[in-house]
Amino acid sequence: MKKKRILAALTAALGIGALWGARAQNDPIKVGVIMPFSGVYAQLGEEGYKGFTLYLDSIGNRVAGRPIQLIREDEEADASVALRKANKLIGSDKVDILAGIVLTPSAYALSDVVEKAKVPLIVFNAAGNDLTRSRKNPYVFRVSGNAWQYNNPFGRYVADKVSKNTFLVAADYAFGKESLADFKASYTNAGGKIAGEVYTPLGSTDFSPYLARIAAAKPQAVYAVLSGSDAVLFMKQFAQFGLNKSIKLAVFGDMTDEKFIDAVGDSVVGAISALPWAQDLPGAQNKVFTDAYKKKYPGELPGVFAQRGWDTARVIVEALKKTNGNTANKSALLAALRSVNFPSPRGTFRFDPVTQNVINPMYVREVVKTPQGLINKRVATLGTFKDPGK
Template sequence: MSQQHPEPQPVPPGLPAVQQGVRVVLKLGVRATSLNPTSRSKERSRVISLSSRTRPELTHPRLSCPTGLQQEQGEQFLGAEFASLAAMRLQERSWGRGRNSTLPPPAVPVPTSSFAAAPAKLFVTDEHPTGESKSDLYTALQRHTRKDIPTLGARFRSDQKGRIMKKKALAVVTVVLGVSGTWTAFAQGSNTIKIGVLMPASGVYAQLGEEGYKGFTLYLDSIGNQVAGKKLQLIREDEEADPAVALRKANKLISSDKVDILAGVVLTPSAYALTDVVEEAKVPLIVFNAAGNALTRERKNPYVFRVSGNAWQYNNPFGKYVATKVSKNTFLVAADYAFGKESLADFKQSYTKAGGKIAGEVYTPLGSTDFSPYLARIAAARPQAVYAVLSGSDAVLFMKQFAQFGLQKSVKLAVFGDMTDEKFIDAVGDSAVGAISALPWAQDLPNAQNQAFTTAYKNKYKGDLPGVFAQRGWDTARVIVEALKKTKGNVSNTEELLAAMRSVTFPSPRGVFRFDPSTQNVINPMYVREVVKTPQGLINRFVTNLGTFKDPGK
């Protein structure tokens, strides 16, 4: 039967508070660490090893670490936001629980699914001038060591009145700590900030991931791969096109690699799978592509930010434009997954409101190689235009086969902007010329940041033109850097880091970049673009600015 944990109560009068001398220090990954290097054997004799049956829980609020304490060599103090991990409480066979303890119950239980086999040490030291403490914490700890695991010989000396004798270290407890605590302990003292990058390197979205990573690293190269005097270390994992893989790789980056920040994610289902993970681990996730509406609506949480935009922003403003400027009779095609369905729904909302009629609607499986059945239906419907929402190799194959069917001669191609990315349309060829789309970025936008971005890309990649995925990668990296500037490179204070990210604003290749603080989704300009042929190849040329849009969803 699961235990019910009542709301935390104020500290009862008379109970000791941290200002009276309790100092709590968290140590990670060291089996036997001595506060006094000359007495390792004595320190080791006080180690208590708790079995896997035990379960750490968030603890009494009075045990937060006070500010102003002097740090001793090798110690890392917990900030106030990690007070919940300061004095680990253990269910049942534990100190202060099931042993007549007067300590209040923990405020919030830690889900057992978050646990990783990461050894940690909790040091409780006594700063009282007398060297004595009547704290229920110490009493409960003494009771625990004597009664629960006596076979380890881990006992504390006490006087005849049961008081713990004066010792430098009153307790050294080895526990299994969940991922929610492991990543932060050394963050503030480290000269390296670890960023986990989760982007596809294989599968249907491999090219999207490669371009995103190029843009991401291109911006970091431009600032010397450091910020606020700290080195930025990237650890990349392949998202593939599988939410289960993305979840496994994200857990590895958080629990094994101990990254401070996560970035990337192409596929919307992958992003949905990660929301609970990053919130539980307290690791910010900066999404560079996945555009499903729910990510910053009903699934939103304070640890998820999105740089790309969402389905509504990409499709709803463009729907009205297509109805008024392009076609009153349009056939709809999208990939058969959440983002594809959301995109067509958002497009139809404004398109039909502006007088447009739907000639037909189909959804294609991800990774399709033969679009002929769908193209036959389009030909039979005889629409004025097709509006398609596909990505990666699906987009290339659809546009190639669209031309092979001869449909481009009579049907206008209006598409989701990712489909005509500069990295794809060369593979389609001249049949892509004339296709229109809408996105927050165009190759020829006349602003200084866009010129700097496109020039840097062409210089590094031997004249190749960048596409929108590289541009999103560039902005994703800059969001992280601008936030770290605000925190002076400190990633240990999670609330401060999240607040810094929410307030980030800077001149971007797309225009002014800023988040909507209520959703943490980017506020996007939307530009209509048209594919044209230039001496440098096929590009998306700016046509008109539809305005600036934030997601109106809740």
């Protein structure tokens, strides 16, 4: 009798498990996407979302037989807003995965939340070093890269190839300060001298006071770390002051995104930057990405934010292929995310399994004018870098 009861219980459990599995396979995988769609970084969010949805469109918005449902929220370039939206997506919408985030303070604010909720966060942009150092946890993965990767290798290149006397400019928040510190470390070690250093408020309406200081310092080059509307205004005013005629513009790669330089115009031709991606990289996957973008958005060129969005979506899809669409087994999902490895528009995409920060190739790019418009053309390869920080 006891054996019969046990057998009946096991049969019932298996039946319920099978029923749950069948329902789960038909249920959508919910992905909450938090990016800024208003404010100073709105264009970053819109481009990131274009790239994200473009990749999902290319696979029919399904993985392992399950549909993918996106729930989009506006980060508004405000960490408190991002935190509120994340809590809503986790608590009310019951998302399986979170993706996006542009601002470093937003990523820092969400780190503990996603670990407690056991919801993986795939960071699309925020590059503050500590996110995958002192603040790292098993639920945070970063697709973009960190401040050290973007700035330290480029610092030596600028000192060796561009200028031994450079003025530094950055937005006045954690990522801007980290970026200049990482740039300065390698730049000064290579013999470069700092002509001056200023930090500007997010959403600046006039860079004239800072440009006057640059003009007075008479540097050979300016290294700037700005983005969004700040980047566009700075580069426009840099030319209006006539500084582009005598000072080389060497900048953080996001500043010369194709969407930004198109708004600035020909005065930015010749500016150099460093990023893990360039428009003219020869790989087959870069052609797939750029062709898909230009087909969906005729007359437009993709930029780095669309490319990051594309890779962010693919990271999620590749991990879900490994779990056969199962998001309930958290340890299996995290293991799948750590092990993703695929050909990306930037080259081979893979995470450092220790930090869960992407291992990035870094290219020096120069803004050139083409019949299709202004683009960033690769002029040098710096190497492949993982974050050496602790």
